[in-house]
Amino acid sequence: xxSEPQVSPTEPGQPTVPAAPLPxxxxxxxxxxxxxxxxxxxxxxxxxxxxxGLLILTVLLVFIxxxxxxxxxxxxxxxxxxxxGVAILLAAVCGGLITVLVGAARIFQLxxxxxxxxxxARKL
Numbered sequence: 471x472x473s474e475p476q477v478s479p480t481e482p483g484q485p486t487v488p489a490a491p492l493p494x495x496x497x498x499x500x501x502x503x504x505x506x507x508x509x510x511x512x513x514x515x516x517x518x519x520x521x522x523g524l525l526i527l528t529v530l531l532v533f534i535x536x537x538x539x540x541x542x543x544x545x546x547x548x549x550x551x552x553x554x555g556v557a558i559l560l561a562a563v564c565g566g567l568i569t570v571l572v573g574a575a576r577i578f579q580l581x582x583x584x585x586x587x588x589x590x591a592r593k594l
Contacts, residue, residue, distance in 0.1 A: 530559060533555055533558075533559070534553070534555035534556060534559060535555070536555070537553065537554045537555030537558070538553045538554075538555065539553065539554050540552065540553055540554070541553075541554045541557060543557060
């Protein structure tokens with residue numbers, strides 16, 4: 471038997487006829503299989519992140535709306551009153567900003583070290 475696909479007979483006793491070969495694909499054209507597969511792009515990641523962010527924002531707004539009882543806060547001699555939900559959200563945002571600043575400093579440090587290593591490698 472050959473490795474080509476065979477067409478099954480329409481009636482018993484008829485010989486099988488080899489299937490017609492598919493025409494070659496034009497150069498530069500994606501195959502039908504490649505067209506069927508959709509790649510995950512940056513735009514798709516951005517869209518997914520935007521939807522996720524809106525869901526988180528909705529949850530935070532519900533949290534703030536349900537925690538409106540005021541609380542008194544004091545820091546280094548200052549005193550103020552804020553709704554509890556707002557105060558917790560403010561603390562979380564400040565923590566996130568500190569994390570971003572530390573991460574940015576580390577990225578800057580690693581890039582600087584990588585540039586120094588690249589220059590040293592080029593001198594060899």
